[in-house]
Amino acid sequence: MSLLQRTVDAVERLPDAVIEEADARQARLTKPLGSMGMLEDIASQLCGIAGTCPAPVPQHPAIAVFAGDHGVHAQRVTPWPQEVTLQMVASMAAGGAVVNAIARQVGATVTVVDVGLASAPAPAPMLRERNVARGTADLAEGPAMTRAQAVAALEVGIDIARELVGEGADLLVTGDMGIANTTASAALVAALTRSEAAEVTGRGTGIDDAMLARKTAVIEKALCRLERSDPLAVLCEVGGLEHAALAGFLLGGAAERVPVVLDGVIAVSAALVASALCPRAADYWIAGHVSVEPGARAALDHLGIAPLLDLGLRLGEGSGAALAVPLVQSAARILAEVATFDGAGVTRA
Amino acid sequence: MSLLQRTVDAVERLPDAVIEEADARQARLTKPLGSMGMLEDIASQLCGIAGTCPAPVPQHPAIAVFAGDHGVHAQRVTPWPQEVTLQMVASMAAGGAVVNAIARQVGATVTVVDVGLASAPAPAPMLRERNVARGTADLAEGPAMTRAQAVAALEVGIDIARELVGEGADLLVTGDMGIANTTASAALVAALTRSEAAEVTGRGTGIDDAMLARKTAVIEKALCRLERSDPLAVLCEVGGLEHAALAGFLLGGAAERVPVVLDGVIAVSAALVASALCPRAADYWIAGHVSVEPGARAALDHLGIAPLLDLGLRLGEGSGAALAVPLVQSAARILAEVATFDGAGVTRA
Numbered sequence: 001m002s003l004l005q006r007t008v009d010a011v012e013r014l015p016d017a018v019i020e021e022a023d024a025r026q027a028r029l030t031k032p033l034g035s036m037g038m039l040e041d042i043a044s045q046l047c048g049i050a051g052t053c054p055a056p057v058p059q060h061p062a063i064a065v066f067a068g069d070h071g072v073h074a075q076r077v078t079p080w081p082q083e084v085t086l087q088m089v090a091s092m093a094a095g096g097a098v099v100n101a102i103a104r105q106v107g108a109t110v111t112v113v114d115v116g117l118a119s120a121p122a123p124a125p126m127l128r129e130r131n132v133a134r135g136t137a138d139l140a141e142g143p144a145m146t147r148a149q150a151v152a153a154l155e156v157g158i159d160i161a162r163e164l165v166g167e168g169a170d171l172l173v174t175g176d177m178g179i180a181n182t183t184a185s186a187a188l189v190a191a192l193t194r195s196e197a198a199e200v201t202g203r204g205t206g207i208d209d210a211m212l213a214r215k216t217a218v219i220e221k222a223l224c225r226l227e228r229s230d231p232l233a234v235l236c237e238v239g240g241l242e243h244a245a246l247a248g249f250l251l252g253g254a255a256e257r258v259p260v261v262l263d264g265v266i267a268v269s270a271a272l273v274a275s276a277l278c279p280r281a282a283d284y285w286i287a288g289h290v291s292v293e294p295g296a297r298a299a300l301d302h303l304g305i306a307p308l309l310d311l312g313l314r315l316g317e318g319s320g321a322a323l324a325v326p327l328v329q330s331a332a333r334i335l336a337e338v339a340t341f342d343g344a345g346v347t348r349a
Numbered sequence: 350m351s352l353l354q355r356t357v358d359a360v361e362r363l364p365d366a367v368i369e370e371a372d373a374r375q376a377r378l379t380k381p382l383g384s385m386g387m388l389e390d391i392a393s394q395l396c397g398i399a400g401t402c403p404a405p406v407p408q409h410p411a412i413a414v415f416a417g418d419h420g421v422h423a424q425r426v427t428p429w430p431q432e433v434t435l436q437m438v439a440s441m442a443a444g445g446a447v448v449n450a451i452a453r454q455v456g457a458t459v460t461v462v463d464v465g466l467a468s469a470p471a472p473a474p475m476l477r478e479r480n481v482a483r484g485t486a487d488l489a490e491g492p493a494m495t496r497a498q499a500v501a502a503l504e505v506g507i508d509i510a511r512e513l514v515g516e517g518a519d520l521l522v523t524g525d526m527g528i529a530n531t532t533a534s535a536a537l538v539a540a541l542t543r544s545e546a547a548e549v550t551g552r553g554t555g556i557d558d559a560m561l562a563r564k565t566a567v568i569e570k571a572l573c574r575l576e577r578s579d580p581l582a583v584l585c586e587v588g589g590l591e592h593a594a595l596a597g598f599l600l601g602g603a604a605e606r607v608p609v610v611l612d613g614v615i616a617v618s619a620a621l622v623a624s625a626l627c628p629r630a631a632d633y634w635i636a637g638h639v640s641v642e643p644g645a646r647a648a649l650d651h652l653g654i655a656p657l658l659d660l661g662l663r664l665g666e667g668s669g670a671a672l673a674v675p676l677v678q679s680a681a682r683i684l685a686e687v688a689t690f691d692g693a694g695v696t697r698a
Contacts, residue, residue, distance in 0.1 A: 030437065030440055030447075032555045035662065037660040084695060084696055088695060105675055308660065311388060313385060314384045326672070330450065334451070345439075346440060347430050
């Protein structure tokens with residue numbers, strides 16, 4: 001049996017009894033029930049994932065940035081040159097990118113994974129070389145990946161999740177780097193949420209009207225040839241190598257019983273693939289934020305996951321998910337550490 | 350000249366030149382301009398407050414929880430007994446409340462200030478005894494405070510801001526505790542934003558329809574006797590001692606050139622008072638979140654400050670503001686630490 005199939009099979013339903021115990025504990029804490037809003041739901045989810053109430057507070061968040069290049073770059077869907085993917089990978093490996101700054105603030109590690117860069121990056125301690133292909137083919141012209149490539153990239157993501165958990169990570173955080181990857185993301189979202197391309201295609205890093213029209217047209221055309229009911233086929237046709245790896249990472253985290261914080265539109269489009277392959281895996285995911293890319297909201301709505309942050313972010317790299325890490329930790333900490341009415345001698349309403 | 354007047358006079362306009370320098374630096378960082386959304390504005394604001402670009406990353410956040418009781422409790426506007434204010438103060442001083450758990454997560458100190466408790470709390474290291482009055486009078490029957498009490502409580506807030514900054518705090522965070530204080534907050538918001546009581550009165554800790562109707566009627570009646578153009582008179586008539594102290598804390602932070610993170614409806618209603626006394630002080634404030642209380646959104650809109658978080662919170666204590674601390678720190682850190690296009694050898698779009 002393949003690693004992918006074994007991973008899907010290993011994802012367990014969250015135990016109802018533990019979640020009920022968490023909800024009951026929440027009601028005994030010295031605060032009005034419901035007054036911590038979304039953090040109360042996150043706390044119960046973390047208990048379900050940990051299989052115990054209260055859940056331990058995640059202390060070792062690990063961000064994995066999956067990097068890949070995109071053949072669709074040739075369609076002029078972005079003003080950024082393709083070499084920027086490699087340049088930004090080098091900058092991340094040197095600690096100079098936005099995700100590194102946030103990671104230092106929240107105490108997270110950053111691991112950069114070359115799963116699909118067009119050129120090999122210089123070796124660096126933070127970088128893991130797992131290249132499956134030197135970029136995808138142009139999704140405007142035909143399938144972006146072969147099925148073998150997509151599965152290999154999925155398994156890279158599974159492996160990275162397992163490695164990071166093996167190294168002590170107790171909270172996984174998705175990141176991505178890939179010039180033109182919002183095009184692939186919008187195509188995945190349109191295909192898997194059955195939306196129109198125009199509804200879910202956005203300006204990415206900030207493109208003008210003419211470029212947006214071209215980007216939308218490229219996606220519309222690609223959607224025509226899709227068999228939308230086969231998620232792996234959709235991934236091969238219009239996805240990126242980092243999308244495949246992210247989907248694997250999301251499944252790998254769930255199989256390891258570790259929560260995964262989703263970043264923006266790249267991550268949530270990959271989550272649509274992963275959830276189509278294994279619906280119960282979504283119980284292990286937390287939406288760090290909702291990006292301004294329209295596909296992000298569409299994907300989260302489809303997944304039924306509410307985002308923690310909405311700060312007008314559209315960077316990627318894992319930046320929005322990393323910013324949400326202290327919220328997740330606080331949610332766990334409140335359930336674990338706050339006094340109960342009985343314990344603190346506080347009168348109930 | 351009074352401490353209040355000296356503090357108002359000490360609040361300086363943010364220097365345009367430093368803010369422009371911050372905006373220009375933001376444009377040189379290796380990311381699409383605008384891609385970090387609200388955090389880019391916060392970063393520029395922090396530079397303006399610090400008077401230097403990049404601003405130092407705040408490393409010593411300090412939460413001040415101002416506690417007071419309310420005569421309007423007699424009108425049955427809340428199901429919680431009044432003694433819960435004192436009980437929760439004791440729990441906070443012992444580290445057992447939600448705000449303490451979040452403070453531990455984000456590395457903030459918690460200082461609890463008795464500015465208006467109905468009974469004296471037991472001494473504790475985290476607690477500062479600055480009682481101005483043993484609770485307010487019932488705002489349904491007449492002025493909640495005398496002018497002397499309101500000014501004394503404002504000056505307690507100023508003093509606490511100065512003390513905390515003197516002890517090393519470089520980011521102040523507002524907190525509050527006071528059973529029935531959403532009633533006073535809604536009255537302040539209605540009066541100072543010229544809204545109807547029904548628009549800005551909410552369910553606080555979670556009250557039923559009958560109690561909400563009574564609460565709204567109490568506020569409507571009190572609003573009839575107000576001279577809305579005098580913010581200090583409004584504060585005396587319908588505010589709380591903790592609202593007065595919070596208003597002073599907000600002015601004191603601004604006078605000390607330290608940013609202040611606002612919590613929910615109690616803090617933002619106090620901010621309306623402080624901003625009416627000194628409009629330029631609002632440049633020093635950051636809205637940590639928007640509470641589900643309708644008055645919170647109305648007050649923030651009136652102040653023109655966009656909230657960082659919107660998590661469905663309605664606890665108070667400073668919990669929502671404390672959760673936003675890592676976002677503020679990350680905003681500063683990104684501007685200070687991320688590589689520039691030239692420095693990192695990344696090609697521009």
